[in-house]
Amino acid sequence: MPAIDRDCCPRCGEPGPRPLVGERCAHCMGLELAYSGARSGFVHGGAAKRMVVEFKAGGQPVLAPLMSRLAAPAFRDLVAAAGGGSEAGRPVPETRTVLVTWVPAHPAAQRERGYNQAELLARALAGGHQPALFAAGLARKPMRTKHQKALGRAGRQANLRGAFILDRRAFDALPTRPGALVLVDDVYTTGATTQEVAHVLGEGTGLPVYVFTFSRAVSGRGEGHD
Numbered sequence: 001m002p003a004i005d006r007d008c009c010p011r012c013g014e015p016g017p018r019p020l021v022g023e024r025c026a027h028c029m030g031l032e033l034a035y036s037g038a039r040s041g042f043v044h045g046g047a048a049k050r051m052v053v054e055f056k057a058g059g060q061p062v063l064a065p066l067m068s069r070l071a072a073p074a075f076r077d078l079v080a081a082a083g084g085g086s087e088a089g090r091p092v093p094e095t096r097t098v099l100v101t102w103v104p105a106h107p108a109a110q111r112e113r114g115y116n117q118a119e120l121l122a123r124a125l126a127g128g129h130q131p132a133l134f135a136a137g138l139a140r141k142p143m144r145t146k147h148q149k150a151l152g153r154a155g156r157q158a159n160l161r162g163a164f165i166l167d168r169r170a171f172d173a174l175p176t177r178p179g180a181l182v183l184v185d186d187v188y189t190t191g192a193t194t195q196e197v198a199h200v201l202g203e204g205t206g207l208p209v210y211v212f213t214f215s216r217a218v219s220g221r222g223e224g225h226d
Contacts, residue, residue: 001070002043004216006077013038013188013211015218027219034199035183036208039078040216044187048215052187061115068124071214075125079133082180082210096179099128100135103185103197104164106144121214122184136174138181138205139197141166164197166204168209182210188213 007016009025018025020135029222044210055063068075083096102122110116119137126135143163188211198209 001048002047004040004043004074007165008039010037010081012191013040013116013216015043015216034195034202034209035179035211037078037081037082038191038194038211038213039074039187040188040213041074043216044189044217045217055121056113056117056186059114061103061120064117064120064124064129067121067214068128071125071212072128076129078182078210078212079129082182082208097176098133098180098182099138099174099178100133100182100184102135103140103183103193104137104139104141106141108144118185121186125184125212133182134175134178136170138167139164139200140169141165158175159190164200166200168204171205181205181207181211183211185211185213186215188216190217 003046004013004015008014009016009018009020009028010025011024012028012031014025014027016025018027021029044052051063054060055067079098082098100122101114102118105113105116105118123135126133141164181201183194183201185194188194194211194213198211201207202209
């Protein structure tokens with residue numbers, strides 16, 4: 001499984017090396033992003049892709065702890081960038097508290113699958129971090145959408161527009177107000193899903209949002225997941 005190391009775009013997480021201008025790579029140069037930074041553990045292919053497919057569609061929730069352990073180094077780096085935790089195993093000064101959340105699923109889809117894979121991965125990553133991070137669901141998906149598999153970037157964005165809302169009650173019930181959010185999903189393909197959820201979270205909470213996924217498709221490669 002090819003790991004995505006720190007030689008990736010600090011803004012969108014595109015695997016590198018990439019020429020950067022103003023901390024932007026060629027992939028995200030002309031894009032307006034709703035999140036402050038993104039990072040993934042592995043390139044979405046081979047064993048990493050098979051793991052995501054089994055985790056998401058193969059009824060294998062038991063993969064969450066293994067996937068979180070494999071992706072832990074990249075996750076630690078993103079948490080450090082978001083404002084707390086450690087970097088490469090070394091403590092760094094905490095400037096703000098980081099809360100881990102996840103991309104929500106529609107209730108009917110979650111009932112069919114039996115779980116939300118993004119939530120399981122987020123909770124495993126948060127619990128395995130040193131020190132452990134607080135995790136909470138802050139967004140809901142009240143509108144059921146079409147499957148993303150056959151849609152391009154524009155189609156995926158249109159399909160998801162307005163599909164997510166902030167769970168204000170859950171946010172107001174947090175024991176302490178965080179300083180930054182890390183939004184977790186299983187895979188980053190076109191970024192349409194994380195872009196929409198990050199926009200909802202950022203607008204609703206006023207907090208910077210960072211995105212973490214287990215795997216990421218390299219731009220230009222056709223993939224069937226998002």
